[in-house]
Every structure is written in structure tokens, then in C-alpha cells.
């Protein structure tokens with residue numbers, strides 16, 4: 214049981230740590246070598262070069278900031294890629310994932326694309342999941358090693374799919390979390406601490422009911438304004454913007470949403486549900 218991990222940011226360190234805890238023979242490499250010190254103290258082997266890391270194991274796990282970093286790391290060591298399977302758990306766009314899979318294939322390597330859905334402390338825990346796509350046969354060949362990190366949500370052969378699902382999730386994640394931060398800034402400006410508001414925030418940000426209610430309607434193109442209307446959303450967001458301003462808080466985030474809802478109304482959807490914004494956005 215051996216594995217190589219290239220890229221030791223918080224994510225790569227958590228991954229290498231999970232392999233060490235699982236009894237694997239782990240080889241690590243990072244551009245800034247000091248980030249390997251802790252892992253080496255726990256039993257990892259420090260590769261003296263990228264080539265050494267690539268040839269230490271059949272499966273190489275990559276965890277870099279983006280695909281530019283991947284090319285910067287792998288290009289000079291490309292001959293050592295021949296025969297390797299690279300689990301590329303680096304985030305980037307679907308097109309770049311497809312391009313990288315071709316680039317690997319031209320150098321005799323197989324890329325498995327992965328989009329990790331959890332933060333570093335959750336690596337190796339039972340609920341952790343990663344989107345995977347690329348050759349199913351390669352994923353099956355390395356299933357047990359990949360599953361040391363997270364569960365496998367396999368999406369299909371297209372190497373861009375895992376990156377696409379990941380980016381869609383991250384789109385929702387960043388906007389949702391930014392909403393939390395903005396609301397909490399208004400709360401803080403009014404003397405309401407994050408601890409005090411936490412139970413309210415948890416309830417407010419539990420969108421499960423809404424997602425399950427709206428998803429079938431979006432799928433059916435059914436945007437009837439029977440429970441909510443864009444015109445109501447415009448009025449509501451005006452209140453949010455004014456409350457933020459009156460609290461001395463930057464209003465650019467709710468103002469951008471207000472603009473979107475106004476666009477929906479201007480497109481003739483004032484009496485339709487907010488789900489009609491999906492069509493407005495697609496235009």
C-alpha cells in the first residue's frame with residue numbers, strides 16, 4: 214500500500230496524514246519543502262524531486278492551488294509520468310480538467326479528476342465525499358486507496374464532469390456563505406454577536422425545504438407565482454439594502470441581488486416565482 218502526494222497545502226497535508234494513519238507508505242513533495250516536515254516526522258518519505266515522487270507509487274495524488282501550478286510542477290518532470298495514474302484533486306474549470314486529461318494521456322499517464330467536497334479536517338471521516346470523473350477502470354483499480362480520503366461520487370467518463378459539479382457546488386457555497394457573512398456584519402453592527410445569532414443563522418440557512426420544493430418546479434419549467442413573486446422579492450431586497458445602509462454596512466452584495474430581481478421584473482416576470490430567475494440568468 215503506497216501512495217505519493219504532491220502539494221502540501223492544508224488539503225494535501227490532511228490527505229497525506231490520512232494515508233499515514235491508514236498505514237500507507239507515503240511519499241510527499243511540495244514546492245516549499247518545509248511544509249513536509251511534520252509529515253516526515255510522522256513517517257512520510259520526502260521525495261527529493263518531483264520525478265522521485267511520481268515514480269514512488271502507481272497512484273499519485275495531486276493537491277495544488279490550480280492547474281497552472283500543476284503544469285509548473287509536472288512539466289519539467291513529464292517523462293516520469295509514463296505509466297502513472299494521477300488523481301488530480303486540484304480545483305479548476307471543466308475545460309482545463311479535460312485539457313489536462315489530454316495532456317496527461319499524451320505523456321502516458323491517466324488522469325482521474327476529483328473535486329473534493331469537504332474541508333481538510335473532514336478528510337478521512339465517514340461523511341466526506343469527492344466528485345470523481347474520468348476512466349472508471351482507473352478509479353476502480355484505485356478505489357480502496359481513494360476511499361481512504363473520502364467516499365467516491367463517480368459521475369462518468371468525461372474528465373470535466375467532476376470539475377463541473379464541483380464548480381456548481383462552489384458557486385452555491387460561496388454565494389451562500391457570503392450571504393451569511395453579510396447578514397452577520399449587519400448583526401455585529403447592531404451589537405448582535407455571532408454566537409447569539411448562530412441558532413437563527415442555522416435555521417435560516419437550512420435551505421432543504423426550499424430546494425426540494427423548487428427543484429421539481431425548475432425541472433418542469435413551472436414558475437407560477439403562487440407562493441412567491443419576483444415583485445415581492447424586489448420589495449424585500451430593498452428593505453435588506455436599506456437596513457444594511459442604515460447599519461453602516463457595505464450594501465454591494467444585497468444591491469447586486471436587488472439588481473438581479475429588478476432584471477427579472479423588467480423581463481416580465483414580476484408576477485412569477487423567483488425560480489424564473491434561472492431563465493433570466495441563462496440569457
Ligand SMILES: NC(=O)c1ccc[n+]([C@@H]2O[C@H](COP(=O)([O-])OP(=O)(O)OC[C@H]3O[C@@H](n4cnc5c(N)ncnc54)[C@H](OP(=O)(O)O)[C@@H]3O)[C@@H](O)[C@H]2O)c1
Nearest residue numbers: 220221222223224225244245277278282285303304329332
Ligand atoms: N482547503 C479547502 O477547504 C479545500 C476544500 C475543497 C477543495 N480544495 C481544493 O484543494 C486544492 C488544495 O487546497 P489547499 O487548501 O491545500 O490550497 P493551498 O493552500 O492554496 O495549497 C496550494 C498548494 O499548491 C502549491 N502551489 C501553488 N502555486 C504553485 C506553483 N506555482 N508551483 C508549485 N506549487 C504551487 C502550494 O505550494 P507551496 O506550499 O510551495 O506554496 C501548495 O502545495 C485546491 O485546488 C482547493 O481548491 C480545498
